[in-house]
Amino acid sequence: MTKLDLFFDPTRCFIGGKWVAPAGGEYLPIENPSTGETIGEIARGQAADVEAAVAAAQAGLAGAWGKTPAFERGRILTRMGQAVLARVDELARIEAMDVGKPLKQARADAVALARYLEFYGGACDKIMGETIPYLDGYTVYTLREPHGVTGHIIPWNYPMQIIGRSVTAALAMGNAAVLKPAEEACLTAIAFAKIAEEAGLPAGALNVVPGLGEEAGAALTAHPGVNHISFTGSLAVGELIQRAAAKNVIPVTLELGGKSPQLVFEDADLDRALPFLVNAGIQNAGQTCSASSRILVHRSIHDQVLERMAERYRALRVGPAIDDLDVGPLVSGRQQEIVGEFLSDLGGGEIAARGEVVSGAPTGGHYLAPALVSGVKPDNRLAQDEIFGPVQVVIPFDDEAEAVATANGTEFGLVAGVWSRDGGRTMRVAKAIRTGQVFLNNYGAGGGVELPFGGVGKSGHGREKGFEALYGFSVLKTVAAWHG
């Protein structure tokens, strides 16, 4: 059993500034996906723990946290960012063990979390209302106020980044957060609570209840004391969350993944495009909401692009996270099955190339060699459904109109990339594509915390990241004063 050396106790919930055992006294195993071994356990939080966490959040809002001025919130978040930076390598190692992310990718997540804390720490005292010219004898102004208690249900694929874009933005606006991390990946969420405690975040501002989706997650979603829910995860659970939120008539932010395309036109700079085309599909073993799983290529260069991507695929090495190769294992045996099932029926397509699982990779690990698939029709499920694994399909198109129609031809709409040296075309296509983000001659733009992010269609609604997130995590109050 590989030893986990932690600076916090993973078997505790963090509620009202205290580290408490789960009320039910039950625990869940932590699996290392690189080996299949159990490396520890986490609390199995349930409804009673969620109840306590929501009450603690409400108490925090009524107490010290609710009275903390904006600039002071900023200082606390900034201190937390410094603490994250001081622990970047440690957090990366923990995440690598917990979710199977190659170390470099896990490290990038920790650095991103620090960036969110810096960005939102700096933004706290810069959110302002306005004065509105009105009738004689009146002065009208607006106030941006927190929702109150915000619930955050996050997935296992990018725990630190999603805590960054969701929880830190909510705290910046003065909300009190209850965080339910994914059962597959709770460690860095608990680490975040420890860092918050050490940085002096007042009790109740942040509460973390690890546990199962159907237990702690469902309890948080249904709780009438929660004023806003932010969810990232599957479409199926997103629907449940929105239904539950409707019952309590509260706003939700849903980020439900995608089937994001990159459109490669005949005049694209292929030397620049190639690494983006492949990395966007295999990063984090393809378990990325904004993964680019469809590569749409002008027919005149289709074979060339396919072969150049294939070359890169054949060089991909898959192995234990700690060895920091190109690709790690999938997060779980279940995820490996889901992806394997997609590959078991290519619907007329064929595998153009695969990466290689290194010899000596532990047999209990959830490894899957990345697969580049050609020859599937745009309406095939490989080109329609979110696979959430290192699988990309390459599809030819004949002209711009067909490229746009194919790009828009799924139920999702999260991200798109456009590759062309024709500036007018890239801007025209950017307008025609229905997604929340479009990247022209790049993909992802380095992940910038400053860039508003979210979907249209079944990719969800609401925006996280950037300044925009602060509007989502607040409500606007209009004050109209008559003074004669």
Ligand code: NAI
């Ligand atoms: P999931 O949607 O079940 O899990 C995400 C979070 O929701 C976890 O914290 C989970 O505990 C929670 N949850 C699950 N059921 C819940 C319920 N009834 N009420 C409240 N919370 C609940 O996703 P899962 O099962 O881990 O992955 C399945 C598929 O979902 C993946 O193959 C992928 O296609 C998609 N997915 C998309 C993500 C994204 O970034 N958009 C992230 C994770 C999964």
Ligand code: MG
């Ligand atoms: Mg795990």
